Structure formats: C-alpha cells, structure tokens
Amino acid sequence: MSDTNALAALIDALRRLPGVGVKSASRMAFHLLQHDRAGAQVLARALEKAATQIRHCSLCHTFTENEVCATCQDPRRDRSKLCVVETPADQAAVERTAAFGGLYFVLMGKLSPLDGIGPKDIGLDKLLARATDGEVREVILATNFTAEGEATAHVIGEALKARALSVTRLARGVPAGSELEYVDLGTIAHALVDRK
Amino acid sequence: MSDTNALAALIDALRRLPGVGVKSASRMAFHLLQHDRAGAQVLARALEKAATQIRHCSLCHTFTENEVCATCQDPRRDRSKLCVVETPADQAAVERTAAFGGLYFVLMGKLSPLDGIGPKDIGLDKLLARATDGEVREVILATNFTAEGEATAHVIGEALKARALSVTRLARGVPAGSELEYVDLGTIAHALVDRK
Numbered sequence: 027m028s029d030t031n032a033l034a035a036l037i038d039a040l041r042r043l044p045g046v047g048v049k050s051a052s053r054m055a056f057h058l059l060q061h062d063r064a065g066a067q068v069l070a071r072a073l074e075k076a077a078t079q080i081r082h083c084s085l086c087h088t089f090t091e092n093e094v095c096a097t098c099q100d101p102r103r104d105r106s107k108l109c110v111v112e113t114p115a116d117q118a119a120v121e122r123t124a125a126f127g128g129l130y131f132v133l134m135g136k137l138s139p140l141d142g143i144g145p146k147d148i149g150l151d152k153l154l155a156r157a158t159d160g161e162v163r164e165v166i167l168a169t170n171f172t173a174e175g176e177a178t179a180h181v182i183g184e185a186l187k188a189r190a191l192s193v194t195r196l197a198r199g200v201p202a203g204s205e206l207e208y209v210d211l212g213t214i215a216h217a218l219v220d221r222k
Numbered sequence: 223m224s225d226t227n228a229l230a231a232l233i234d235a236l237r238r239l240p241g242v243g244v245k246s247a248s249r250m251a252f253h254l255l256q257h258d259r260a261g262a263q264v265l266a267r268a269l270e271k272a273a274t275q276i277r278h279c280s281l282c283h284t285f286t287e288n289e290v291c292a293t294c295q296d297p298r299r300d301r302s303k304l305c306v307v308e309t310p311a312d313q314a315a316v317e318r319t320a321a322f323g324g325l326y327f328v329l330m331g332k333l334s335p336l337d338g339i340g341p342k343d344i345g346l347d348k349l350l351a352r353a354t355d356g357e358v359r360e361v362i363l364a365t366n367f368t369a370e371g372e373a374t375a376h377v378i379g380e381a382l383k384a385r386a387l388s389v390t391r392l393a394r395g396v397p398a399g400s401e402l403e404y405v406d407l408g409t410i411a412h413a414l415v416d417r418k
Contacts, residue, residue: 032272032276032287033285036272042258044250045249052311054240055272056309058238059273059276060330067269069235069238069269072235073265076232077259077266089229089255
C-alpha cells in the first residue's frame with residue numbers, strides 16, 4: 027500500500043489492537059489519513075496520556091489516575107461487602123444495576139493455566155490482604171459464569187473460606203424476561219437445583 | 223468503566239476508528255492498558271508521525287512522505303499507461319498481479335453524490351492534467367465494479383475521451399477458478415456480451 031514507512035508503521039501498530047487484522051488496520055489508517063487527521067492526533071495524545079498516567083487503584087486494583095479510585099474513596103459505600111469481578115467492564119455492569127452498595131476488587135483477568143495466568147497474575151494475594159482488613163465481612167464472587175470464571179471463583183472462594191470469611195456467589199438461574207423453551211438445559215438444571 | 227478521565231478519553235478517541243463501537247473501544251483500551259502499554263505508545267508515535275509526515279504524491283495522489291512517490295519515480299515504469307484506481311489498497315492489488323508496468327492515479331475515493339463527494343473531491347481536474355501531459359497514451363479505468371465505481375469510471379471516461387485519450391476499462395467476466403453454477407447471473411450476462 028504505497029511506499030511510505032510511516033504508513034507501514036501505522037498499519038503495524040494498529041494491528042496490536044485486539045481483533046484488528048491487516049485489512050482492518052489498512053482501512054483504519056486510510057480513513058484517518060484521508061478523512062480524519064485531527065482524529066489521528068487526538069488518538070495519539072489519548073494513548074500517550076493513558077499509557078503514562080493510568081495506574082491501578084491500591085485498594086481495588088481497577089484503573090485510576092489516583093492512588094485510590096473514586097469508588098474506593100466514596101464514604102457512602104458499605105465497606106463490609108466486597109464484590110470480586112474480572113474486569114472494569116464487569117464492575118460497570120454490576121454498578122449499572124444499582125443493586126450493590128459495597129466495594130469491589132477487580133482481578134483484571136481470570137485464572138487461565140493454559141495461558142500461564144495463575145493466582146499471582148490475578149492478584150490473589152492482594153485480594154486476600156484486602157479481604158482480611160477487618161472491615162470486610164462478606165465477599166461476593168461475581169466472576170463470569172464461564173469455565174474459567176467458575177474455576178477462578180472456586181480457587182478464590184476456597185482461599186477466603188480458609189480465612190473464615192463469608193463467601194457468596196452470584197445466583198445462577200433463568201435470565202429475567204426469558205422463556206423456558208429457549209433457555210439452555212444447563213441453566214434450567216442449575217435453576218432447579220438452586221430453587222428457593 | 224472506572225473513574226479515569228484519561229481512560230474515557232482513550233475510549234472516545236478509539237471510537238473514531240472506522241468499525242469500532244463503544245464495546246470494541248473499551249476492549250481495546252483494556253487490552254492496551256493491561257497487557258500492552260508499550261504497544262499503546264508505539265501506536266501513539268506511529269499515529270503522530272503518519273498524521274504529520276504523510277502527504278499526497280504530486281503525480282499520482284497516493285500517500286507518500288516525499289514530493290513524488292517511489293512508484294512514480296521508478297524509471298522502469300511505462301509512462302504511456304496510466305491506471306486509475308480508487309484507493310492505495312486497490313493499487314496494491316493491481317501491483318500484486320505483476321501484470322501492469324505502467325503508472326497509477328489514485329482517486330482516494332469514488333464519486334458518491336449522496337455523501338457529497340463530487341468530481342473535485344476525487345481529483346478529476348488533477349487526473350485530467352496528469353493524463354494530458356503528452357506522455358500518457360492510454361488510461362485504464364480500474365475503479366471497483368460497484369455502482370459507485372462504475373459511475374466514477376463513466377464520468378472519468380467521458381472527460382478523458384473528450385480530450386482524445388484512449389480509455390479502457392478492466393474486463394468484466396467470470397472470475398478465474400469459478401464454476402458457472404455458482405456465478406451470479408449479472409456476471410454471466412456480462413461475460414456473454416463481452417465474449418471474445
């Protein structure tokens with residue numbers, strides 16, 4: 027695609043984004059150069075700023091520009107409840123329900139032995155220190171209901187129970203608004219077992 | 223997704239890329255911050271460099287860092303043939319065939335009245351000046367075989383014929399390696415009309 031090294035370097039760099047192959051990267055580069063050079067510079071500055079200024083909250087491990095994130099600083103939060111999620115996006119999903127007023131711990135990943143991601147990589151020791159600070163009474167495991175999320179919840183749950191903490195898991199069951207006919211068998215089976 | 227302005231700004235900026243919505247942008251930002259900060263800085267520098275250093279070749283209008291691109295500078299090229307394509311990616315596709323040794327003119331777009339893209343926006347006056355330089359004998363229209371590409375080829379072709387230039391269009395027909403049973407009717411009809 028023409029002879030410019032700057033263009034080839036841009037296409038290569040765009041391919042570092044997840045889900046972007048060489049065709050998408052070329053299309054993105056062409057779009058920015060032909061129609062939105064201002065956008066290219068806005069994106070360049072945003073990347074630079076984010077890469078240098080964003081760090082992890084010392085309490086919950088999510089992204090923040092400060093030592094402690096706004097959620098952990100909020101005095102209205104119930105400090106006896108700690109909700110463990112995989113990512114900031116999962117935390118945002120729980121927040122949107124407005125059904126939880128406690129604090130979070132964001133693993134920033136999940137256990138995945140095949141990818142070499144072990145307990146240390148998801149900050150298990152930090153979570154244990156955080157959960158045994160004397161204020162936390164209940165830890166709610168809100169990792170995803172995937173194989174890896176379940177395994178992560180199991181490992182964390184066992185470690186917390188060994189420290190005599192109350193550990194709960196989000197309820198499994200039939201999604202709100204769904205018709206049984208279209209719900210998968212595993213979900214119905216779990217909903218039967220966990221009926222109340 | 224947490225409380226950082228730098229992160230929100232990054233997600234907004236990533237959404238300026240074509241085909242990237244808020245979910246993809248969040249995923250990209252999370253990936254860069256969690257797993258590839260070096261990549262974020264590489265991309266930032268590549269964007270900055272491309273946005274400031276890449277301009278258009280004064281002869282063929284493609285992207286280049288120089289006054290004239292490498293293809294137009296190449297003395298081995300046949301200067302009597304000019305192939306008109308929509309984008310640098312289309313030019314690259316023609317180049318990969320190794321079946322064309324002439325020069326190019328890259329429109330950097332196509333006629334699209336609904337989007338307000340007229341002859342001036344695709345550099346029709348530049349193309350006419352380029353094609354009437356005295357060296358060019360034949361102009362090959364290699365715009366896409368879409369409605370807009372065909373309209374673009376028609377408009378350019380009429381303007382060039384009015385200047386007594388030889389104008390050709392890429393042949394339409396059945397793609398190499400295809401079985402007639404699976405080729406669309408329009409293509410077979412064209413291949414019948416253009417049989418030789």
